[in-house]
Amino acid sequence: MPVSESGSQRGADFSQEDSQLPSFYSPRTKATADAEADRRNGSVADLSTLSLSNPGSNRRIVPSKDADNDDGASTDTSRPPSSLQIGASLPPPSLLSPAFTPPSTPGSATPSVEKEPRGVPVDSSKPTGGCGRNKPKLLETLPHVECIVRARIPTTTGAEMFLHLYTNNVDNKEHLAIVFGGKIRSRSLDAPRPGETEMDRLVRGAYTGRLFPGRTTSSVNNNDAQQEKEEEEPTQPPLVRIHSECYTGETVWSARCDCGEQLDEAARLMSLPSNKAGGIIIYLRQEGRGIGLGEKLKAYNLQDLGSDTVEANLLLRHPADARSYGLATAMLMDLGQKEIRLLTNNPDKIRAVEGPNREIVVTERVAMVPLSWKGRGGFRAPEVEGYLKTKIEKMGHMLDMASLPS
Template sequence: MPGSELRQLQPDGARLPSFYSPPSGARETSHHDGDIEQPDFSLSARDPASSTLENDNDAALNPFPQATTPLTQPPPASLLSPAFTPPSTPGTATPSNAGAAEPRGIPVDSSIPTGGCGSKQPRLLETLPQVECIVRARIPTTTGAEMFLHLYTNNVDNKEHLAIVFGGNIRSKSLDAVREGETEMDRLVRGAYTGRLYPGRTTSGLAAAAPSGNDASSEKPAGPPLVRIHSECYTGETVWSARCDCGEQLDEAARLMSLPTNTAGGIIIYLRQEGRGIGLGEKLKAYNLQDLGSDTVEANLLLRHPADARSYGLATAMLLDLGQKDVRLLTNNPDKIRAVEGPHREIVVKERVAMVPLSWKGRGGFRAPEVEGYLKTKV
């Protein structure tokens, strides 16, 4: 990756290119900041322990109480998001700071009105889509953490949705199912194996994978996994857009799931519903409307699209295929809980986990009028 090469070539203290992150401190991303009146999201006038707003590619006020440990420095005066961009994630936590980075959450119960699951009633599909995992592969990351990338097909669209799985005890039932006429090599190539691949391996079973009998997939889960439902955002994840915080949210989710203390594993369901479901072309038109003065929601409506056209039935079906009935949902939006659980609560969200921006802890981030306006609109 080019960013990795840049990091290796830079001497200590040297200034990296402006597009490279994470920055050492909060940085300005627009030279027009002095000409634009920025909304005031200052937290300096209120106690950070009493109320915070967490950014997410879904948005809601954060009711979670803050830790009582005094901050070593006051929060920045701007509402910023965590600065995590590859190759620095995932798995950047060390044993010395892993506990401090542990995600916090609260129990929820969508079966009762006071269960902390939001007031909106999401539009749910009567039946869940049919999904099939057609291939998975081990992905070693630049920081040493490993994940398994699962590619899914379905019967409702022609897109290839993804599940990024952390932990060896989470497996796909449709991937592991025996397919007519396939050979052992076919199973190895599509990722339907236990243990690890190695040169010369010829069988997919546990005995061939680990003669000692020790295999990650046989470990008993330590509780519900941490789950993040993430919608594709090419601009925020690939081309360094400061109009949203989606890329940083994706990277932060991966970091939290790869912490050594997260023994239950984690799943990022990556849905190919760009631009809140309107597609990349329409999303770019919406950007132009935003430059003409509209906010995120107004731009979608002017293009005759819903403010949010996303659906989560595919995520529910994929989680079921991965053998998950109970999950801990990494989101700041209580209304997403029922949407993910499915029409008959096929999935049960046991806990909603906060996505806390590192910038609130004085650990970097970025400033831009666009992202601050975006976050204000989400709230």
Template sequence: MGSGVSREQQWQQDTTNLPSFYSPRSRPVRDDEADTRASVVDRDALSLSGAAQPAGSTTTSTSSSNAVQPPPPSLLSPAFTPPATPGIATPSSEQPRGVPVDSSIPSGGCGTKRPRLLETLPAIQCIVRARIPTVTGTEMFLHLYKNNVDNKEHLAIVFGPHIRSKSLDAPREGETEMDRMVRGAYTGRLYPGRTKSGMISGGSDDTGETSAARSPPLVRIHSECYTGETAWSARCDCGEQLDEAARLMSLPSNASSGGIIVYLRQEGRGIGLGEKLKAYNLQDLGSDTVEANLLLRHPADARSYGLATAMLLDLGQREIRLLTNNPEKIRAVEGPNREIRVTERVAMVPLGWKGKGGFTSREVEGYLKTKIEKMGHMLDMATIPR
């Protein structure tokens, strides 16, 4: 090059001062490594898990100078690529640990705030249920709900075949056995040629199983976050939290009790995606997440959890273990008359704080700090990476 600066030197200069949450730009490929790099990219470029090559791989070179290098990180994603899918992030032997809580007493571990509750729970109905296999072998059942308070389709992601929806299983006038199977009101597994749903006339399953002897399921109340779950945003840890909740509910130790992720379509803490993007611009101008919402004339947190309570009751749950750092969510999900009782709070600790993957960024550190200082979330400030 006429300037005396090689392509690789220029690449190093361009990427030296990038913020930590940016993926580095792709390093230029040297002429002497073009052939070997091509074979690696063909096989590995589409991998989502970042798993190491299996033992016995023969793609290594005998010459250290011509050693095969892994493909550079994607320009479109930060350090993690959601969805991670259950079972990938951390070892499956890890057990979720929680602390007992009791919202009926001031010292019950549920904070001092009293969230505003609906006087009556919404009317909800599960419309359809379908089995969702994942790439790691875990299976879940996706339940779609409609309600009488908004026009949104809220979801329950259920781990464990014993957790069933009363409104889905209830017989409906004029329907056939095929109708029941198509909307997911069946027992066991579907297979080609099956003609019976396996449901008895009363609407309950025919397995004879009872939930009385099981421990309360692990439950996560998760609000939709398009930017964090789909657009790889490093402004929040919502995508990581969703993946981690699914991983914990997929652990073998959790198989008997099961798990439920109630996925509520209340983007941006209830203000919607458009207003949330405006709040992002205000954050770039110096506001924190709470201040940005208030400047847009929205509450700091406009979410409601009455739908979650109604959905959990429909799924037959009266006692749950709640996966959350937000003490207000404990009282809110229990309902106006404590229709549901939260017996245990399981902390949602960011993976980066535990040294088990995850990601860090300037934005997400400020986001978590605001949650702790202004919203009362129960996280140890001393563990925030510096």
């Protein structure tokens, strides 16, 4: 085969490759080839007007259903480029590092259309405070945590986050805090360390403002300090998601759970321009609700043999949920949080995250409704439907049905 292929050959190859990938993970690769053809013909899509509501859709979005043919491509060449899917203007995704994960990347909502999610007030100090029927087992003493490095992470849509890596005194895992917003900082990271230089502080992320070539000091300059003072102060606590690692749902396209969708949706909500308070995703390395990846895969085989997700764990002689949230509480305290809005469907998690002495107070619970239930993309599969049904019926998870379309 010659080194240089024609555009039509590349488009055919992309289409064959795309048929092997779940639609909710990456944009249509065939649409990418179509976009290249549009550019060759002088028709270039305007990124500022593209629809971003469903990046994982299998079709290029057009105003009329009559404009779709059997393969999902538009047959109406008179339609304006702004009706194309955002995936049509991006390079083809890599199988090793997909350009998009389900259902979208952070900050991909249209600012003028979407507002912050509505929360339900909760109060764990009251029996009827909306914090679950179970009393989670709490640690008597919170773990000691230390943020050893942070770095700015620019995303494919322009939203930015700061990734914080934590060590602790209870396990040898590296837990993470994904922080949205410039006002949320780690106390342990900012604390001076004996013998370190200014370059040491810059390299480990203990700086204020922004890094730039030639910067030599970690402290903020006068202009940056004035700008920080002029920024609008948040009127409510930040949105927080406590997320446990799920390799199968986040990396290998599993339809047995909605963990990948929940992680991406949390990041998207925290990146909304209307979210002035910022956001934090505490990413705990608690694979398989605390039983580890190997045991989780055994549980998957038991599910194929007829057990649900709770029964499978019990058959393997594990608790239905073996996770602990003391690390999350300690990390939130290190990030200077006293009150939070918690993004979860599990009301029992509210009291668990607050800590033994309510070191953190959850003021609101924000529901995480599956996107497919809201008619906004996402995915459906028999496995994930059974998984959600079990979590609701056996584990007490709740959904804010008022957020669904009428």
